[in-house]
Amino acid sequence: MRRFSIVVAALAAGSFTVSSPDAKADDASWGCQVLLCAASQNPSWHGVPYCVPPITRLIAAMKKPGFDWPICHEANSGKPGRxxxxxxxxxxxxxxxxxxxxxxxxxxxxxxxxxxxxxxPNLRSDATKSPGQTIRRSFGNDDTGCVQRIATPRPRRADPYFFDIPNDTGVKERFWFNLNH
Incomplete structure (x- = not known):
């Protein structure tokens, strides 16, 4: 929650200092709303009622041709990575x-x-192979067949998108998020 507070404070300072004293998060640009919601960690944007409309709008916009990611220029973070x-x-x-x-x-x-x-010796048999593993033997110059390449499925991220957001000292912090409903 502390990291989320830092992002909120940074965005608020950058976005609303020239605004009226009555400025609200709803007044932020769509790009800043998306960034703020994506940076929400505990709870994620799914659990923040304010975040559901801008992220739902983002998901719908991503399906349209010519989509451009909304940017929050005040946060100096650019488009997300994946x-x-x-x-x-x-x-x-x-x-x-x-x-x-x-x-x-x-x-x-x-x-x-x-x-x-x-x-x-405990790897000599395919009987020791774990589910999902693929074993390929490589016959080198000595033709012994001793070298094997064992492949296991690489785990997928639950939160594949990320923003690198500079903190108050300019060091970028990574915030992971997903766009699953």
Missing amino acids: EDFEECPAGTTVGYSLQGDNGWRGEPDQCIKTVDVCRS
């Missing part, structure tokens, strides 16, 4: 599932770990 997937665990790298007949790369939806199964 990252659909969580980071891969330590010791793994991001991998792509192959899609289509010609093998073009799809989404970065895999976490890949390369292991030497000859040095890790």
